[in-house]
Amino acid sequence: MSYDVIVVGAGSMGMSAGYHLARQGIRTLLIDAFDPPHHEGSHHGEPRLIRHAYHGGKAYVSLALRAHTLWNELEEATDTSLLIQSGVLNMSSANVYSYEERLKDARQLGVPLELLDADEIAKRWPGIRLTDDFTGLYEPEAGYLFSEKCVAAYRQMALAEGAILLPYTNVSSIEAKGEGVSVHTQHGVFHADKAILSAGAWFKTLEPFIKLPIQSVRKVVGWFQSDESLFDTKNFPGFTLGSLAGGFYGFPSIDGGGVKIGRHDQGAPWQPGEPIQPFGAYPDDEGDLRSALETYMPLAAGKLIRGSVCKYEMTSDEDFIIDYHPAYRNILLAGGFSGHGFKFSSVVGEILSDLTVKQATQQDISLFSLSRFQV
Structure with a gap:
C-alpha cells in the first residue's frame, strides 16, 4: 500500500x-x-522538565514557548493532564555555569524569571543547601511533562x-x-x-x-524517599543543578513517589542489539545520584525507592x-x-x-x- x-x-x-x-x-x-x-x-521514566529560559540562544527559547502552547492544546484536545506548572529552579556554581546570556535571551522574549542567590534559595526552599558560589534562575511558568x-x-x-x-x-x-x-x-x-x-x-x-553522528548512551534515574513537607509538589519545583561533580536534574515528590533525580552528563555507550544493563548494575547508578542529593538536598536522600534505565541519543x-x-x-x-x-x-x-x-x-x-x- x-x-x-x-x-x-x-x-x-x-x-x-x-x-x-x-x-x-x-x-x-x-x-x-x-x-x-x-x-x-x-x-x-516520566516526568520530563519543560523550561523556557534555555541555553543555546533565542532559537531554543522560542521553540520552548511554542512547545508549551502546543502541549496545552493537546491537553485540551484529549482532556488529559500532561503538563504541571510547578516552576523550575536552575542552580549552578559560578565555577560551572553563568546564567547571564540565558537571562538576557529569555527576558527579551518575555519569559518571567527570578535571579536568586544561595541565601534566597534556602529561604524559599529550605530543603536545598548551597554554598555561596551558587546562583539560581527560577522560572515560575515552567514545570514538567508526563512523557x-x-x-x-x-x-x-x-x-x-x-x-x-x-x-x-x-x-x-x-x-x-x-x-x-x-x-x-x-x-x-x-x-x-x-x-x-x-x-x-x-x-x-x-x-x-x-x-x-549520534552516540546512544545508557542513562539512569532514581527516586528517593524524601521529606514530603519540603519536597512534595506543593512545596518544591523541578530543578537543574550544575556542580563540579556533574550536571543533574530532578523533580519534586509526585504523589509520595519520592524525589526523582538523574544525571545529564556521562553514561555508558550503547548500541542497538546490545543488552542494556538494569539499574544497579554499576555502583555509580545509585551512588552518583545519592551523592548529589546528600550534598545539596540531604532530606531528599532517603531510601532508594526505585531506579530506571533509559537511553540518550547524543550529538557532540x-x-x-x-x-x-x-x-x-x-x-x-x-x-x-x-x-x-x-x-x-x-x-x-x-x-x-x-x-x-x-x-x-x-x-x-x-x-x-x-x-x-x-x-
Whole structure:
C-alpha cells in the first residue's frame, strides 16, 4: 500500500509528527519497532522538565514557548493532564555555569524569571543547601511533562485523524527511488512519496541508508524517599543543578513517589542489539545520584525507592539534528536530541510536518543543520 508519508520511529518526535501530518489529511504510516509509549526509547521514566529560559540562544527559547502552547492544546484536545506548572529552579556554581546570556535571551522574549542567590534559595526552599558560589534562575511558568502520557495522547490524536500505526515492526532497509521511498519490513514493503526518520537511539539500525553522528548512551534515574513537607509538589519545583561533580536534574515528590533525580552528563555507550544493563548494575547508578542529593538536598536522600534505565541519543555539541537527508530532499531526519529534546517534541512534530508539506517552517532551525558535522 502507498502513503503520502512514512514515519520511521513513532516515539516522542515521530508520533507528534504523525499527528500534525494526519490532521492535515496527509496519508501517514507510523512504523515502530515497539508499541509506543514503551520502555525502549528516550521517553521512558516520566516526568520530563519543560523550561523556557534555555541555553543555546533565542532559537531554543522560542521553540520552548511554542512547545508549551502546543502541549496545552493537546491537553485540551484529549482532556488529559500532561503538563504541571510547578516552576523550575536552575542552580549552578559560578565555577560551572553563568546564567547571564540565558537571562538576557529569555527576558527579551518575555519569559518571567527570578535571579536568586544561595541565601534566597534556602529561604524559599529550605530543603536545598548551597554554598555561596551558587546562583539560581527560577522560572515560575515552567514545570514538567508526563512523557509517556504525552506520547499516548499524540498516538490517540494521530490515529483519530486517520494515521496508521504498525507496532513491533522492524525496518530492514530503506530505498529512495525517483520521487518515492520504499521501507522494507518483516510485514512487507511500504511505499510513500516522502519519509521522516526519527528513530531515536535506534538510528544505527538504519545504516547504511543514513549514518548520523549520534552516540546512544545508557542513562539512569532514581527516586528517593524524601521529606514530603519540603519536597512534595506543593512545596518544591523541578530543578537543574550544575556542580563540579556533574550536571543533574530532578523533580519534586509526585504523589509520595519520592524525589526523582538523574544525571545529564556521562553514561555508558550503547548500541542497538546490545543488552542494556538494569539499574544497579554499576555502583555509580545509585551512588552518583545519592551523592548529589546528600550534598545539596540531604532530606531528599532517603531510601532508594526505585531506579530506571533509559537511553540518550547524543550529538557532540548536544544540539539536535533536524534536516533533510544529504542525498534526498523527500526524506527528513530528526535525531540527536541529546537528553533534552522531549519538551520540544510537540513543536518538533509541527516543524517536521511543515517541512514535509510546505518545505518551510516558521521556526528558526538553522542550529540543527546536519551540515555542521560535514556528513
